[in-house]
Amino acid sequence: MLSSSLPPLEQLYLGLDLSTQQLKCLAITGSLSMVHEEIVTFDSDLPHYGTKKGVHMDSALNEVTAPVAMWIEALDLALSRMKKAGFEFGRVRGVSGAGQQHGSVFWSEEAEGALGGLDPGKGLMEQLAGEENGLGGVFTWERSPNWQDHSTQAQCDAFERHVGGEEILAGITGSKAHHRFTGPQILRFYQRFPGRYERTSRISLVSSFLCSLLLGRIAPIDIGDVCGMNLWDMRSNTWSQELLDLSAPDLGSRLGGVEMQPGKHLGPVSGYFVKRFGFSEECIITSFTGDNPSTILALPLRPLDAIISLGTSTTLLMATPTYFPSPSYHLFNHPTDKGLYMFMLCYCNGASAREKIRDEIISASTSSSDPWKGFNEKALSTPPLGKRLKTDDAKLGIYFPIPEIVPNVRAGTWRYRISPTGNLKKVESFDSGADARAIIESQALSMRLRANPLLSTSTPAQPQRVYLVGGASKNPAITKVLRQVLGGKEGVYRLDDFVAERWEEGGRIVKVGEGYEEGVWERYGDVLGAFKEVERRIGSEE
Ligand SMILES: Nc1ncnc2c1ncn2[C@@H]1O[C@H](COP(=O)(O)OP(=O)(O)O)[C@@H](O)[C@H]1O
Numbered sequence: 067m068l069s070s071s072l073p074p075l076e077q078l079y080l081g082l083d084l085s086t087q088q089l090k091c092l093a094i095t096g097s098l099s100m101v102h103e104e105i106v107t108f109d110s111d112l113p114h115y116g117t118k119k120g121v122h123m124d125s126a127l128n129e130v131t132a133p134v135a136m137w138i139e140a141l142d143l144a145l146s147r148m149k150k151a152g153f154e155f156g157r158v159r160g161v162s163g164a165g166q167q168h169g170s171v172f173w174s175e176e177a178e179g180a181l182g183g184l185d186p187g188k189g190l191m192e193q194l195a196g197e198e199n200g201l202g203g204v205f206t207w208e209r210s211p212n213w214q215d216h217s218t219q220a221q222c223d224a225f226e227r228h229v230g231g232e233e234i235l236a237g238i239t240g241s242k243a244h245h246r247f248t249g250p251q252i253l254r255f256y257q258r259f260p261g262r263y264e265r266t267s268r269i270s271l272v273s274s275f276l277c278s279l280l281l282g283r284i285a286p287i288d289i290g291d292v293c294g295m296n297l298w299d300m301r302s303n304t305w306s307q308e309l310l311d312l313s314a315p316d317l318g319s320r321l322g323g324v325e326m327q328p329g330k331h332l333g334p335v336s337g338y339f340v341k342r343f344g345f346s347e348e349c350i351i352t353s354f355t356g357d358n359p360s361t362i363l364a365l366p367l368r369p370l371d372a373i374i375s376l377g378t379s380t381t382l383l384m385a386t387p388t389y390f391p392s393p394s395y396h397l398f399n400h401p402t403d404k405g406l407y408m409f410m411l412c413y414c415n416g417a418s419a420r421e422k423i424r425d426e427i428i429s430a431s432t433s434s435s436d437p438w439k440g441f442n443e444k445a446l447s448t449p450p451l452g453k454r455l456k457t458d459d460a461k462l463g464i465y466f467p468i469p470e471i472v473p474n475v476r477a478g479t480w481r482y483r484i485s486p487t488g489n490l491k492k493v494e495s496f497d498s499g500a501d502a503r504a505i506i507e508s509q510a511l512s513m514r515l516r517a518n519p520l521l522s523t524s525t526p527a528q529p530q531r532v533y534l535v536g537g538a539s540k541n542p543a544i545t546k547v548l549r550q551v552l553g554g555k556e557g558v559y560r561l562d563d564f565v566a567e568r569w570e571e572g573g574r575i576v577k578v579g580e581g582y583e584e585g586v587w588e589r590y591g592d593v594l595g596a597f598k599e600v601e602r603r604i605g606s607e608e
């Protein structure tokens with residue numbers, strides 16, 4: 067928690083982020099200086115939900131969900147802590163926010179009445195959440211499917227079969243069918259719980275759910291986040307009626323309208339927050355969007371600039387004016403700029419995969435106050451591809467402790483050696499330095515391979531600038547290997563503070579190094595074909 071004294075009457079703006087592991091709440095001034103930060107970490111602050119890294123996993127069903135009550139309690143807790151710390155809610159002029167993408171929340175017909183009639187004498191939990199699992203009549207399911215869920219293969223197949231294949235679905239919705247996308251998830255919900263679906267009157271995304279709590283009525287889904295559902299026709303910017311019909315009866319009315327106007331003022335904050343926390347009646351709630359669309363708004367991206375978010379998921383984001391859909395990546399509507407699209411790659415095996423390898427190769431006895439020290443030393447003392455001499459084999463390792471999205475394969479670890487003549491050989495183990503380096507290299511090689519269609523409009527096929535954000539962006543070994551593999555003509559930068567002073571770069575972004583290292587980038591280019599072949603072999607093992 068960080069608080070500082072404010073000049074009198076300075077107006078404030080609040081930003082909320084409901085991500086996988088935490089609810090973050092930042093208060094900034096009109097000149098974008100941060101004055102307060104409140105973080106509720108689900109596992110440690112709300113341990114009674116029993117989540118691990120914010121979710122419950124049922125490996126037998128490949129199911130990953132989060133308790134909706136936990137999110138409601140997190141909002142209660144964050145705002146209560148701020149009030150206790152003396153935060154002046156009355157100065158807040160506007161609130162917006164972001165949510166982890168794809169997750170859905172199922173409201174009953176009691177929801178609108180409950181949201182609009184909250185008693186300021188009581189907490190949110192006791193009014194919106196019933197006894198059983200914390201939820202009563204307001205929700206028809208106490209859980210929300212998480213983006214790491216892999217339980218919807220049959221439903222994804224149905225989506226692609228229905229339109230004539232993954233290419234066609236990607237053409238319509240900007241993405242092929244993905245397990246985590248809301249359309250296939252709703253189809254599974256309807257098939258498993260037809261009675262609950264029948265009692266569902268509205269369905270929100272995580273972003274519009276959080277917005278609804280503050281607005282005191284169910285908020286529309288936003289134009290960027292809607293593209294993570296496999297239900298939105300990107301060509302006409304309308305719901306795809308054939309995909310709605312495939313998913314569940316009368317789905318359109320349950321999803322409601324989509325907010326087409328970016329950053330729209332949806333209305334004043336609900337009276338509940340005025341009376342309970344002291345918000346001004348004039349405080350405006352604007353559209354909330356997905357966490358990735360909102361990340362792209364943190365920077366004035368130019369063509370071929372890329373943002374890589376190294377959080378629970380790894381995502382690579384770029385802005386592009388061309389709608390060129392492919393099953394290999396996602397295209398979303400840009401959340402604020404009509405006519406621009408957000409290119410995205412999203413990997414499940416980001417932070418947790420790196421942590422797992424770190425814990426496997428670094429014994430407890432060598433642990434220091436920095437849990438990454440040993441891992442970093444090993445990664446940095448190993449040459450690119452674990453290859454010291456020209457006559458050595460190159461080493462490629464793929465580490466997916468949980469099933470992966472890109473490519474869509476089961477959990478597992480695969481290690482291959484590539485001989486100087488290009489022959490691939492599967493092996494059981496590498497030395498620990500090669501493992502440390504290979505996990506970062508393979509995550510970066512996968513991004514390079516898939517971003518190539520967009521990047522190859524320039525020579526060499528590298529991003530202009532690479533901006534790194536999220537938990538691992540402060541790790542020097544991870545950032546070094548990433549820039550060696552991906553390049554970056556104008557260098558690689560880390561955002562020290564998302565909230566820049568009206569985008570004055572000085573002091574807010576830190577150059578972590580040149581992107582392009584002559585000779586090294588080319589060496590990684592030489593193994594891209596072998597990397598693709600390894601992925602093909604892994605896929606055909608299924
Ligand atoms: N110094 C570090 N080196 C590598 N990884 C780190 C470091 N610090 C934090 N992380 C990783 O960052 C992850 C959390 O990232 P964050 O962006 O806060 O997550 P979220 O996806 O919830 O927004 C943790 O799971 C951890 O593995």
Ligand SMILES: O=C(CO)[C@@H](O)[C@H](O)COP(=O)(O)O
Pocket residue numbers: 085086087165166167168213246294356357358377378379380381412
């Ligand atoms: O599924 C995706 C994007 O498609 C994820 O990026 C989620 O949006 C959650 O992200 P984090 O919790 O890692 O920020």
